[in-house]
Amino acid sequence: MSRRYIPKVVTANDLAMGDxxxxxxxxxxxxxxxxxxxxxxxxxxxxxxLNASAQKLLVVGPYLADAKAGPxxxxxxxxxxxxxxxxxxxxxxxxxxxxxRESTNV
Amino acid sequence: MYEYSxxxxxxxxxxxxxxxxxxxRRLAGSLTEDEFRPLRLMNGLYLQLxxxxxxxxIPYGTLRSAQMRQLAYIADRWDKxxxxxxxxxxxxxxxxxxxxxxxILEALAQVEMHSIQTSGNTIRNVTxxxxxxxAADEIEDPRPVAELIRQWSTDHPEFQFLPxxxxxxxxxxxxxxxxxxxNDIGVRTVLNDRGEMGYQILVGGxxxxxxxxxxxxxxxxxxxDLLPYLEAIVSTYNLMGRRDNKFKARIKIxxxxxGLESFRDAVEAKFALYRSQFGGADQYLLAEIKAxxxxxxxxxxxxxxxxxxxxxxxxxxxxxxxxxxAHRNDSHAIVTVSLKAHGETPGDASSDQMRLxxxxxxxxxxxxxxxxxxxxxxxxxxxxxxxxxxxxxLQQAGLATANAGLLSDIIxxxxxxxxxxxxxxxxxxxxxxxxxxxxxxxxxxxGALKIKIxxxxxxxxxxxxxxxxxxxxxxxxxENYQVTLGGDHTENAxxxxxxxxxxxxxxxxxxxERLLRAYLDLRGNASETFIETFRRLGAxxxxxxxxxxxxxxxxxx
Ligand code: SF4
Numbered sequence: 001m002s003r004r005y006i007p008k009v010v011t012a013n014d015l016a017m018g019d020x021x022x023x024x025x026x027x028x029x030x031x032x033x034x035x036x037x038x039x040x041x042x043x044x045x046x047x048x049x050l051n052a053s054a055q056k057l058l059v060v061g062p063y064l065a066d067a068k069a070g071p072x073x074x075x076x077x078x079x080x081x082x083x084x085x086x087x088x089x090x091x092x093x094x095x096x097x098x099x100x101r102e103s104t105n106v
Numbered sequence: 107m108y109e110y111s112x113x114x115x116x117x118x119x120x121x122x123x124x125x126x127x128x129x130x131r132r133l134a135g136s137l138t139e140d141e142f143r144p145l146r147l148m149n150g151l152y153l154q155l156x157x158x159x160x161x162x163x164i165p166y167g168t169l170r171s172a173q174m175r176q177l178a179y180i181a182d183r184w185d186k187x188x189x190x191x192x193x194x195x196x197x198x199x200x201x202x203x204x205x206x207x208x209x210i211l212e213a214l215a216q217v218e219m220h221s222i223q224t225s226g227n228t229i230r231n232v233t234x235x236x237x238x239x240x241a242a243d244e245i246e247d248p249r250p251v252a253e254l255i256r257q258w259s260t261d262h263p264e265f266q267f268l269p270x271x272x273x274x275x276x277x278x279x280x281x282x283x284x285x286x287x288x289n290d291i292g293v294r295t296v297l298n299d300r301g302e303m304g305y306q307i308l309v310g311g312x313x314x315x316x317x318x319x320x321x322x323x324x325x326x327x328x329x330x331d332l333l334p335y336l337e338a339i340v341s342t343y344n345l346m347g348r349r350d351n352k353f354k355a356r357i358k359i360x361x362x363x364x365g366l367e368s369f370r371d372a373v374e375a376k377f378a379l380y381r382s383q384f385g386g387a388d389q390y391l392l393a394e395i396k397a398x399x400x401x402x403x404x405x406x407x408x409x410x411x412x413x414x415x416x417x418x419x420x421x422x423x424x425x426x427x428x429x430x431x432a433h434r435n436d437s438h439a440i441v442t443v444s445l446k447a448h449g450e451t452p453g454d455a456s457s458d459q460m461r462l463x464x465x466x467x468x469x470x471x472x473x474x475x476x477x478x479x480x481x482x483x484x485x486x487x488x489x490x491x492x493x494x495x496x497x498x499x500l501q502q503a504g505l506a507t508a509n510a511g512l513l514s515d516i517i518x519x520x521x522x523x524x525x526x527x528x529x530x531x532x533x534x535x536x537x538x539x540x541x542x543x544x545x546x547x548x549x550x551x552x553g554a555l556k557i558k559i560x561x562x563x564x565x566x567x568x569x570x571x572x573x574x575x576x577x578x579x580x581x582x583x584x585e586n587y588q589v590t591l592g593g594d595h596t597e598n599a600x601x602x603x604x605x606x607x608x609x610x611x612x613x614x615x616x617x618x619e620r621l622l623r624a625y626l627d628l629r630g631n632a633s634e635t636f637i638e639t640f641r642r643l644g645a646x647x648x649x650x651x652x653x654x655x656x657x658x659x660x661x662x663x
Contacts, residue, residue: 013153015133015204016133016204016205017203017204018153018154018156018157018201018202018203019156019157056135056138056139057133057135060139060153061139061153078583079522079580079583079584079585080155080522080528080580083155083522083523083531084155087156088156088200088523088524088533089531089533089534090451090454090534090537091186091451093156093186093201094156094157095156
């Protein structure tokens with residue numbers, strides 16, 4: 001028996017902005033981890049990564065990151081990936097800033 | 107101060123024009139990322155965790171007020187209103203958009219600044235003593251020679267693809283404030299027995315994965331021989347350096363593997379050749395550069411206001427005690443403006459702070475500013491009578507923290523809050539340490555102390571040469587912090603020794619508290635510093651404080 005495959009998401013940085021993005025099941029690049037496609041099959045993961053790598057005008061450096069299912073969609077496992085969903089810890093900048101803006105606009 | 111020649115200006119403008127076209131081609135798809143990446147790195151543009159990052163060189167840490175104002179403008183217009191000063195005397199903008207970078211580079215060129223050779227396997231921004239041209243102990247201002255090296259190394263056709271990056275630091279004083287021994291080449295200004303000025307040349311220093319203190323390759327080099335000698339070292343390294351293994355490619359490994367003697371022989375053979383080829387042309391250039399670094403006409407005025415300020419204001423007295431350094435002109439002082447307010451990010455300055463510093467430099471400091479490798483801003487020449495009012499204006503902007511050289515004057519690299527290479531965060535550890543010891547009220551009592559923090563083994567935070575070094579690692583998916591003890595960043599450079607197993611993110615501050623309480627118990631008297639106590643007693647009692655349970659276990663066994 002092979003070891004259980006740790007599910008993955010495809011993530012990269014936006015070419016023009018540099019912001020962290022995630023590949024969704026319907027082939028969009030989302031800025032939100034929980035909207036990513038959670039890929040449970042290794043062969044499918046490689047296909048999705050190939051697909052992402054071909055999108056040279058949209059993203060830079062796509063790779064597969066470990067993830068797990070959560071109540072609102074995929075969640076990161078490693079702390080580095082958790083930081084990438086938020087932004088730095090010394091200022092409310094990056095995604096957490098966008099989130100704060102969105103919530104005050106409501 | 108040195109100003110661009112027509113050649114410099116045309117060169118930078120042409121490079122910017124090229125880069126603008128390269129960005130356009132990347133966005134249009136005619137350059138792939140693999141093709142574009144080395145081009146953007148040649149212009150200091152990195153892709154970090156959350157965004158692009160633009161690294162701008164501040165050669166030998168020297169800035170004019172107008173340049174500081176332009177950095178503030180760039181921070182506001184294209185970034186998030188702040189910049190981060192680094193241990194390589196660069197400034198980093200953490201949030202530029204790729205599409206804005208050509209405009210930013212143009213804005214930099216307007217004030218004679220650029221990002222060229224802040225990345226890649228080239229000779230990087232030349233660093234120097236941040237008190238250059240001002241320090242009382244200085245033999246000679248190291249900046250003219252640093253500028254000569256900058257001109258020689260910029261776009262040097264032979265040295266654009268070295269085995270690995272290459273760093274040079276210069277000091278003009280016996281007290282080494284430029285950490286020359288941790289550079290690929292260190293240049294130290296010295297006097298020989300006959301009182302002649304020359305350079306002691308060090309080679310093969312470096313921190314990172316394999317930390318090494320540089321070794322002396324030439325004890326005394328006549329001044330005029332500097333460039334041919336540097337050319338000989340770098341070209342020897344270019345040939346002998348390893349290109350098969352990135353981790354063995356730095357000159358420290360070349361020197362180590364070949365032995366200093368055989369490396370020196372190869373250098374001296376080349377030097378004999380180059381010396382005649384240079385034919386002294388560089389010395390004409392140096393004479394011109396020197397004129398541009400002539401000191402300002404120091405104002406001669408009474409210093410009564412300074413004495414009155416000291417007598418009247420305890421806060422000013424405390425700040426003067428920590429943040430002023432002796433100037434070579436008696437009526438002046440060197441001011442260290444701390445970018446380490448407790449709880450703030452070491453090395454960060456907001457655009458408002460940058461503008462204020464530029465104004466203060468104009469009002470009280472002959473328009474001059476310096477950036478230290480310790481991530482502070484220096485006003486190198488302030489007349490003592492201006493210090494009380496300068497202090498008051500710094501206070502209003504949150505820039506009057508009296509902690510230069512104390513525990514909270516921490517070097518911290520960007521770590522995993524920004525850096526893609528990081529294995530753990532460093533900034534929040536620095537913030538927590540500063541706040542914790544402030545709350546305990548122990549900072550003044552502990553006194554002189556260098557804590558340096560890196561977020562991975564690349565050691566941009568100089569942790570190996572900290573009295574206390576902290577290295578953030580990833581241990582099985584959790585942040586873990588390793589402590590090194592006894593490092594030294596001065597002319598007596600030493601690599602700290604690892605104390606033992608690392609500490610979790612929540613345990614590192616209590617561990618440092620145990621360590622420093624042990625120091626307070628162990629020191630001979632209140633004037634014996636941490637590093638002096640460490641040298642007197644060795645690591646054992648400090649390790650016992652860091653790992654109390656384990657020591658007890660061993661005692662019981
Ligand atoms: S030490 Fe590591 S984490 Fe820190 S800035 Fe350098 S490469 Fe990044």
